[in-house]
Amino acid sequence: MLILGIDTSCDDTSVAVLKNRNILSNIVSSQIKFHSKYGGIVPEIASRKHIEWIWDATEKALSEAKTDLKDIDLIAVCYGPGLIGSLLVGLCFAKSLSYASGKPLVGVNHIEGHIQAIFLEKSYPEYPFLCLIVSGGHTSLYRVNDFGAYKELGRTRDDAAGEAYDKVAKMLGLGYPGGPVIDALAKEGCNEKFNLPRPYLHGSLDFSFSGLKTAVKVLLKNLGYKEGNVPDEIKKDIAASFQASVVDVLIEKIKWAISSEKLNRVVITGGVAANSELRRRAEMLKDKGINVYLPSKSLCTDNAAMIAITGYNKFLKGEISDLFLNARAYLPL
Numbered sequence: 601m602l603i604l605g606i607d608t609s610c611d612d613t614s615v616a617v618l619k620n621r622n623i624l625s626n627i628v629s630s631q632i633k634f635h636s637k638y639g640g641i642v643p644e645i646a647s648r649k650h651i652e653w654i655w656d657a658t659e660k661a662l663s664e665a666k667t668d669l670k671d672i673d674l675i676a677v678c679y680g681p682g683l684i685g686s687l688l689v690g691l692c693f694a695k696s697l698s699y700a701s702g703k704p705l706v707g708v709n710h711i712e713g714h715i716q717a718i719f720l721e722k723s724y725p726e727y728p729f730l731c732l733i734v735s736g737g738h739t740s741l742y743r744v745n746d747f748g749a750y751k752e753l754g755r756t757r758d759d760a761a762g763e764a765y766d767k768v769a770k771m772l773g774l775g776y777p778g779g780p781v782i783d784a785l786a787k788e789g790c791n792e793k794f795n796l797p798r799p800y801l802h803g804s805l806d807f808s809f810s811g812l813k814t815a816v817k818v819l820l821k822n823l824g825y826k827e828g829n830v831p832d833e834i835k836k837d838i839a840a841s842f843q844a845s846v847v848d849v850l851i852e853k854i855k856w857a858i859s860s861e862k863l864n865r866v867v868i869t870g871g872v873a874a875n876s877e878l879r880r881r882a883e884m885l886k887d888k889g890i891n892v893y894l895p896s897k898s899l900c901t902d903n904a905a906m907i908a909i910t911g912y913n914k915f916l917k918g919e920i921s922d923l924f925l926n927a928r929a930y931l932p933l
Contacts, residue, residue: 601915604661605908608650608690609682609710610737611641615657616904616911617665617672619628623720625667626898626905627657634775640766647685654693661904667772672703676911678904679707679921680928681737687927695923706911706920710902711933714869715744716913717899717906719877725893730857732877734850735870735902736762736777739807742933744867745915750933753857754805761846762872767885768816768842772835773828780837783875789836791844794819797815798848803922805857843877851881858890867893873900 602624605616616626631649635641662668677694680687691707698705714733718724728745730753739756759767762779769778774785796815799808816838820827823834830838852867868882874897882892900907 601673601912602665602667602671603676603908603912604658604669604672605904605906605911606654606675606677606690606694607710607713607745607902607904607907608654608686609678609680610686610902611635611646611649611858612902613650613653613657614902615654615661616908617661617667618905618908620912621719621909624667625661626903627652627661627664628898628901628903631658632777639770639776641683643683643685646683647689650686650689654689664671668703669697674911674915675703676706676708676908678710678713678907679925680931681710682929684927684929687929691925691927695925699923704915705921705923706914708907708910708914709931709933710907711738711740711931712750713910714738715742715750715867716747717869717895717903718867718893720899720905720909721893721895723893724832725867725891728863729861729865729867729893730854730861730863731867731869732850732854733870734761734868734922736760736766736779736872736873738870739809741805741853743861743863748917752933753861754807754853756807756809758808758810758845761807761809761850762870764774764813764846765872767813771816771820771827772830772838774835779849779872779875782843783877785836786840786843786877788840789840793837794841796841796845798845798852800849800852805860807846807849807851807853809846812842816842843875847875847878847881850878851885853918854885864889865891865893869895869900871901882894
């Protein structure tokens, strides 16, 4: 089968073509330059850019895959969770294509897409396994018993990890998005320079990063620096200390989940899973007999290939969406 995947859940316009489980194309058009000056995503700008770019991204995906819309067998589209305006662009576009071409349509949960991204790699786990989804909008732990069979073990009570990265980066005057720049800066700093808290929430697999963000704010005040006006050497040490705290919590939660669920297969996915320190620490878990699976960095961040493979699996189970499918800003898995 040829599957056309579409994802406009946030600020990336992405269209992919898969042949069964093989990626033929995976186009991601980033809007970072339009949002960076605001220090975060502006929903109205995001939705307008999706409108401008969606057809171009589709043409590029079809061209790179050396195919045509008439040859597509299935259309898979993300319908939530995400920014409602952005979601509506991709969903309305996909429904229009489905209606005009007569191709079947499958709606996909964005979170499920992140989980299924690992099955686009050559190496992937057997069911059941644990999955940590960590991104700008989500930080959750799941037990994945089978395709479509998910048990939430823990979730963030406030900020997602990626959101905390963005907010701390803004405090340090590093711009947006915060994840990559803090990751790079942390390599030049001392992660023991500042003793920032580790919000472990003992006895729970939930997460909480708002207090850590506040701790950085208080630290800057105590050091006598205004937000956005911090010396470079201090930026490096705060970035390293902050990142060490976040990664310590994520790794510790994985260990707790392994112990409670008696599973040694773990997938780490989502945008923050592209973080070099998290990937390094995750690889170290293998020395303890834990099987760790990390999608390639391009499949960690939002992309349509993960939507396509999830839609393909849903189609194989007989799940088809109709044209009454609507976008959902909040959509639990």
